[in-house]
Amino acid sequence: MSTPATFDSPTLNTPYALTPEQVQQFQDDGFIKLKDVFDAETLAYYAQEITRLTLDLNPNKGTPLEERSTYNQAFIQIGNQWERSEIAREFSFSNRLAQLATELLGVSGVRMYHDQSLFKEPSGGFTPWHVDQYYWPMSTAMTVTAWIPLQAVPLEMGPLSFGKGSHRKHIAREVEISEESDQMIRDEVKRQKIVDVYEPYDLGEVSFHYGWTLHRAGGNTTEKSRNVHCVIYMDENMVLGEPKSDHEKHDWKDWSPSTQVGEVMADALNPVLYSTKS
Numbered sequence: 001m002s003t004p005a006t007f008d009s010p011t012l013n014t015p016y017a018l019t020p021e022q023v024q025q026f027q028d029d030g031f032i033k034l035k036d037v038f039d040a041e042t043l044a045y046y047a048q049e050i051t052r053l054t055l056d057l058n059p060n061k062g063t064p065l066e067e068r069s070t071y072n073q074a075f076i077q078i079g080n081q082w083e084r085s086e087i088a089r090e091f092s093f094s095n096r097l098a099q100l101a102t103e104l105l106g107v108s109g110v111r112m113y114h115d116q117s118l119f120k121e122p123s124g125g126f127t128p129w130h131v132d133q134y135y136w137p138m139s140t141a142m143t144v145t146a147w148i149p150l151q152a153v154p155l156e157m158g159p160l161s162f163g164k165g166s167h168r169k170h171i172a173r174e175v176e177i178s179e180e181s182d183q184m185i186r187d188e189v190k191r192q193k194i195v196d197v198y199e200p201y202d203l204g205e206v207s208f209h210y211g212w213t214l215h216r217a218g219g220n221t222t223e224k225s226r227n228v229h230c231v232i233y234m235d236e237n238m239v240l241g242e243p244k245s246d247h248e249k250h251d252w253k254d255w256s257p258s259t260q261v262g263e264v265m266a267d268a269l270n271p272v273l274y275s276t277k278s
Contacts (some may be wrong), residue, residue, distance in 0.1 A: 009042040013095035016102050026104045030167035030213035037096065037206040038148070039196035047150035049087040050229050054078050054117040065123060070179050075124060079116040079254070080269070081229075088115075092231050097206070098274030101144050101233040104208055109275030111265065113143065114255045120158050120226040126219045127158070128182030129189070131172055132232070133211030137248035138265070141167070142235035143211035150227040153201040155218065157226040160207060161198035163189055163214030170180070171214060176247060187213060236272050240264045241259075 016037060038235070039228040060068060081088040092115040101110045113136070120127075133143060135205045153159040163169075163185075171188050175181045189196060200209070209215060211232075220226045240259045243249045252259070256267040 006143050007042075007045045009039070009045070011037070011039050011042050011096060012090070016096050016100055018100065023104055023106065026208060027106070029162070029164050031162040031164075031197075031207060031215070032104065032210035033201070033207040033229065034100070035202060036204045037100070038204050039202055043150055043204065046229075048089040049085055050081060050091070050150065051086055051119075051227060053088060054227075061112050065125070070125060070128065072099050074133060075127065076119040076121065077116055079221055080114050081117060082112070082115050083269075091229065092207055093235070093273055094231075095274060097146050097148075097231055098233065099140055100206075100208065101146060101231075101274070102231060102263045102274050105144055105233075105235060107142055107237070108277055110144075110233040111236050111238065111270045111272050113232040113234045113265075113270065114243065115229065115231045118215070118228045118230060120220040120228075122220060122225060124158070124220040124226070126182075127184035127217035128177050128179060129172070129214055129216040130164075130175075130177035130181055131212050131214055134173060134176060135247045135251050136211060136244045137241050137252045139239040139241040140210075140235065141212055142238065144208050144233050145211070146231045146233070147163070147207045147209070148229045149201045149203075149205070149229070150229060151224075152203040153226055153228075154222075155198070155200050156221045157224070158220045159199065159201050159211075161196055161216050161218070162207075164195040164197050166194055166214035167210040167212040169214075173211045173212065182216070189214070190232065195264040201237060234265065234270075236275055237278075239263065240265050
């Protein structure tokens with residue numbers, strides 16, 4: 001691991017005041033964007049380490065964009081950065097983020113499922129419509145992803161777009177991310193008149209979305225990389241469900257390997273990051 005951080009962030013672990021209206025908005029819409037979750041200095045500090053790890057471990061290194069799959073054109077993806085670096089661990093274990101995840105879900109606390117970077121390179125392709133929880137072997141829908149841009153994200157860079165209220169629609173819950181899934185979901189979004197919320201992100205703005213919320217991202221038409229870090233949280237009492245697909249079996253092996261079906265997902269890779277229990 002790299003040298004532990006010494007940066008004293010004013011926002012990393014201090015509480016963020018959520019209103020009851022914001023919690024209700026999240027639960028109704030399936031997502032929420034929150035301003036000023038992190039200050040510029042905090043983002044700049046942790047972005048250095050996350051960027052270093054992502055570029056060092058880039059599995060697409062040396063392969064031109066046009067020779068990659070749609071998935072690999074969309075982003076560079078590196079998981080469990082918190083295991084590789086004490087600095088990345090500090091960021092992913094942010095008490096502020098975990099508090100927000102807990103309050104938005106309305107649970108007693110949250111565990112880490114995993115973290116990951118999602119870097120959309122200059123000229124990087126679109127991210128197809130999809131739902132994340134298709135891949136996760138969990139028994140309930142009490143999951144949320146914090147999507148944390150490490151810089152401001154204008155529309156030209158490909159911010160996330162959300163299908164408002166789509167977590168209640170049961171669309172594409174058995175479909176993996178692909179160009180085919182994108183077209184199928186586009187058709188359903190149009191047919192069911194789901195509002196597609198596509199907005200830029202200010203510096204320090206963070207979004208949270210349920211595992212079953214439909215989302216996508218546009219391509220990056222700028223000359224700068226769109227650098228994002230994600231932390232995926234689950235209810236601290238989440239039980240491992242019986243895997244329904246090879247994708248769920250793969251995620252079980254990667255992200256909670258010691259847990260048995262029917263047990264709380266309390267693997268060493270799934271520490272509790274925030275809890276209101278005494």
